[in-house]
Amino acid sequence: MLTPLGLHYSAFMSVIEAQGTQEQVDKWYVAAKRHAIIGCYAQTELSHGSNVAGLKTVAVFDAKTDEFVIHSPDLTAAKWWVGGLGIASTHTVVQAQLIIANKSYGPHLFIVPVRSPVDLKPCPGVTVGDIGPKAYGGFATVDNGCKVVLFEHVRIPRNNMLMKFARVTSDGRYLPPVHDKLSYGGMVKLRVDIVNDAAIKLAKAVTIASRYCTVRRQFGGPTIEHQVISYSSVQHRLIPLLATAYSIWITSQDLYEQFGQLTEQLEKNNAHLLPEVHATSCALKSWCTRQSSDGIETCRKALGGHGYSIFSGVSELFATYVPSNTYEGDNYVLSQQVARFLLKQLKESSNFSSASYLKKDETVKVESAKTLLDPQVQLRLYQTRAARLVKRLSQQLASGRPWSDVNMECWEVNLAHAEYLIVRSMIHRVTVIESSELAPIMKRLLDLTHLDIQIVN
Amino acid sequence: MLTPLGLHYSAFMSVIEAQGTQEQVDKWYVAAKRHAIIGCYAQTELSHGSNVAGLKTVAVFDAKTDEFVIHSPDLTAAKWWVGGLGIASTHTVVQAQLIIANKSYGPHLFIVPVRSPVDLKPCPGVTVGDIGPKAYGGFATVDNGCKVVLFEHVRIPRNNMLMKFARVTSDGRYLPPVHDKLSYGGMVKLRVDIVNDAAIKLAKAVTIASRYCTVRRQFGGPTIEHQVISYSSVQHRLIPLLATAYSIWITSQDLYEQFGQLTEQLEKNNAHLLPEVHATSCALKSWCTRQSSDGIETCRKALGGHGYSIFSGVSELFATYVPSNTYEGDNYVLSQQVARFLLKQLKESSNFSSASYLKKDETVKVESAKTLLDPQVQLRLYQTRAARLVKRLSQQLASGRPWSDVNMECWEVNLAHAEYLIVRSMIHRVTVIESSELAPIMKRLLDLTHLDIQIVN
Numbered sequence: 053m054l055t056p057l058g059l060h061y062s063a064f065m066s067v068i069e070a071q072g073t074q075e076q077v078d079k080w081y082v083a084a085k086r087h088a089i090i091g092c093y094a095q096t097e098l099s100h101g102s103n104v105a106g107l108k109t110v111a112v113f114d115a116k117t118d119e120f121v122i123h124s125p126d127l128t129a130a131k132w133w134v135g136g137l138g139i140a141s142t143h144t145v146v147q148a149q150l151i152i153a154n155k156s157y158g159p160h161l162f163i164v165p166v167r168s169p170v171d172l173k174p175c176p177g178v179t180v181g182d183i184g185p186k187a188y189g190g191f192a193t194v195d196n197g198c199k200v201v202l203f204e205h206v207r208i209p210r211n212n213m214l215m216k217f218a219r220v221t222s223d224g225r226y227l228p229p230v231h232d233k234l235s236y237g238g239m240v241k242l243r244v245d246i247v248n249d250a251a252i253k254l255a256k257a258v259t260i261a262s263r264y265c266t267v268r269r270q271f272g273g274p275t276i277e278h279q280v281i282s283y284s285s286v287q288h289r290l291i292p293l294l295a296t297a298y299s300i301w302i303t304s305q306d307l308y309e310q311f312g313q314l315t316e317q318l319e320k321n322n323a324h325l326l327p328e329v330h331a332t333s334c335a336l337k338s339w340c341t342r343q344s345s346d347g348i349e350t351c352r353k354a355l356g357g358h359g360y361s362i363f364s365g366v367s368e369l370f371a372t373y374v375p376s377n378t379y380e381g382d383n384y385v386l387s388q389q390v391a392r393f394l395l396k397q398l399k400e401s402s403n404f405s406s407a408s409y410l411k412k413d414e415t416v417k418v419e420s421a422k423t424l425l426d427p428q429v430q431l432r433l434y435q436t437r438a439a440r441l442v443k444r445l446s447q448q449l450a451s452g453r454p455w456s457d458v459n460m461e462c463w464e465v466n467l468a469h470a471e472y473l474i475v476r477s478m479i480h481r482v483t484v485i486e487s488s489e490l491a492p493i494m495k496r497l498l499d500l501t502h503l504d505i506q507i508v509n
Numbered sequence: 510m511l512t513p514l515g516l517h518y519s520a521f522m523s524v525i526e527a528q529g530t531q532e533q534v535d536k537w538y539v540a541a542k543r544h545a546i547i548g549c550y551a552q553t554e555l556s557h558g559s560n561v562a563g564l565k566t567v568a569v570f571d572a573k574t575d576e577f578v579i580h581s582p583d584l585t586a587a588k589w590w591v592g593g594l595g596i597a598s599t600h601t602v603v604q605a606q607l608i609i610a611n612k613s614y615g616p617h618l619f620i621v622p623v624r625s626p627v628d629l630k631p632c633p634g635v636t637v638g639d640i641g642p643k644a645y646g647g648f649a650t651v652d653n654g655c656k657v658v659l660f661e662h663v664r665i666p667r668n669n670m671l672m673k674f675a676r677v678t679s680d681g682r683y684l685p686p687v688h689d690k691l692s693y694g695g696m697v698k699l700r701v702d703i704v705n706d707a708a709i710k711l712a713k714a715v716t717i718a719s720r721y722c723t724v725r726r727q728f729g730g731p732t733i734e735h736q737v738i739s740y741s742s743v744q745h746r747l748i749p750l751l752a753t754a755y756s757i758w759i760t761s762q763d764l765y766e767q768f769g770q771l772t773e774q775l776e777k778n779n780a781h782l783l784p785e786v787h788a789t790s791c792a793l794k795s796w797c798t799r800q801s802s803d804g805i806e807t808c809r810k811a812l813g814g815h816g817y818s819i820f821s822g823v824s825e826l827f828a829t830y831v832p833s834n835t836y837e838g839d840n841y842v843l844s845q846q847v848a849r850f851l852l853k854q855l856k857e858s859s860n861f862s863s864a865s866y867l868k869k870d871e872t873v874k875v876e877s878a879k880t881l882l883d884p885q886v887q888l889r890l891y892q893t894r895a896a897r898l899v900k901r902l903s904q905q906l907a908s909g910r911p912w913s914d915v916n917m918e919c920w921e922v923n924l925a926h927a928e929y930l931i932v933r934s935m936i937h938r939v940t941v942i943e944s945s946e947l948a949p950i951m952k953r954l955l956d957l958t959h960l961d962i963q964i965v966n
Contacts, residue, residue: 096814099726100727101727101813101814101815102727102728102813103727103728103734106728106734132814133814183818184818184819184820185818185819186817186818186819187645187809187816187817187818187819187821187823187824187827188644188645188646188824188827188828189645189646190817269556270557270558270559270560271559271560271563272913277560277563278913282913283841283913283916284913284914284915284916284917285841285844285916285917285919285920286841286916288916288917349806349831352644353831353834353835353840356558356559356835356839357553357558357589357590357832357835357836357839358558359644359835360643360644360647360831360832360835360836361640361641361642361643361644362641362642362643362644363641364644366644367644367645370644370645371645374806374810374817375814375817377810378810378813378814378816378817379814379817382813382814383810384740384742384743387742456729456735456739456740456741457741458741459740459741459742459743459745460741460742460745462742463742
């Protein structure tokens, strides 16, 4: 993500690959791969971030010319935060409301040229500009990250709409996708990558902090001061974060596997797994981004004074990871989707394994402190807590509290569900490598993650 | 603090005023006031931050020439993080080990010229250099904040030692201060200012976030989307922080008052209040800096995507306030001093009002949720919790656990004591303005602070 071409690969090319017809992939993806064109992905607008359905940019079909007319009706519809558009991009994928004969079909994706590939001058009708520097000096190395795009009646051929799922014919007929949420796969993928990145960034910060605190000395000792890592206040801050980094990494591997199964299914027009993988990626995205960005800053502070030097290398990790709390779905907004999924599972008693705990009875016996380290007890604890919170939320809603009033209950449900998923992945990993000499170490990481969550809650 | 001359006023001039003789004040403070000289304050060394007693820079008295020789024995003794030294400073106050006839008398303060006031070239034997940019782009507007200073046998007149308390005569006699901790007043003052600054910075962030979330709309509404502030997840994040900002501000006013009394006493060579004001400033500094910097980042995230633009104005607040967690005493290190003070009070049953709760009995009756809002119950809750933690720590130590092992217990004691002080100040303020129409509003801020602490704990 931190090279000027990061989003060209991770957003532009991958969206074309996932959402384009074979013909479109042959044309655009191949050109993008050999860098004949450079692209980015324009979804968020100045006034429309969380509410994607409310995007204002339109793509109006003109049957006479077989074209779409891309238009931003006002400044609030300016595409904003479009990373990579600053210098290099010649094309962008635009999320716009598809309009045919005055009827809106909701947001769809269109490839729009924005700059000449020859001299990089903006195309007619396209305004591009810098939205300025980011918080904490983040993404300063990346083509300045984000730009504003406005379109004034920009015409593109009909074939520039990405038509793998939904299609528009030359005579203006709209052919919907087999499943209306088939195009969600791409957004799920971005969240899966964010979860994985949480582990990488946190692991880096913990590594830097642990190494520095081992070398750095302060106070005590007859001839040489004590290593800072020897202080319990430093251990209590860093070591649980080390366990968390491993836990997130392992959980993200399971998430990749689930996403792989989903992708295979979607290829066959089967969207059965989509709700579960969507909810799982949302829950983990919220939990892991918060855990990782808070954890990186904890590491930075554990470095003491020198953590405030940019040369410690930790602040850059925070600066570039912390926006993930708000991008690709603000964590608090996503938590509502997680809660909705679980409430639905509670009612429908479906067979998604991640929600099957809703059917179990709600008693866990913790007979001693040692019992707390029994994996089955650990798992039951998280299942029980999450199930109780989901049921309580369901009762609250049944008693008449409006949805807009239960944000914090959704947030609690999200955290409890995510923590269950994390502990479940860790327990699964410990089980499958039972005979390996790594198993006892993994078990300790699991226990530390588990105990740390217990202390925080 | 954010102008290139900030530390000239707040550190250089104020230290001379507090620690200089009348003659020294007449000479240096007056010159500094009319900017004939520009100063800074050089205490921390590359390898010696928390451990001030372990500073390596020496000031060796040479009776033959009536001079001190300021010397950095090696690179680890290089003065580091000296804010304001980058461009403008001609002088610095150096904290150095006073050595007379091979005997060390511990750290003392010396005024050392570092650059010619005429052409700003470094003085002979003085090396100055930039230590580079800071985390999160913080302090980028301030003369780059911090520089490195190395001294190679730099000679200064004997009268450049700040001699209000300790003195060195021309024949090399050391005259100690009446109380060995009289010179601590200046460091306490810096912490008092930091506590006050916590309120200002947090209040700014909450104001920006609340206003933005009132204007910003997202989702719902028949014709116009809902104000973001109307969502309970936003209210739950911002409104307790609003109460916290007021609570810290009010507590800091009480702290200024206590510091004023201390200063008056110190002028009369009476250091009786010093241990209490020192412990109070340490406890509050740890709690308030953490609360404020975490809170600012919570505000930034509550701004959603646009919070990540530098133009939101919030990230700069975090970038410049967050190092206060580690400077002027790392929070975790300071917590040990707070715990030491309280353990001493537990044994000595002294009459410091901030620790008198240690003598009370430890039962609080909370009969109903409503009782929780009774100020006397609130106060007793915090007293009881803090007292229990102090006693438990005392027992742990009595049972043989070494001091280095109980860092986290000290940290808990620090937080509990600080929270007691905060709630006590708020209750006091509500009581004194009882007849004012502001009183019910202040009571609600008190209750919200109190309940927020209860939820976090």
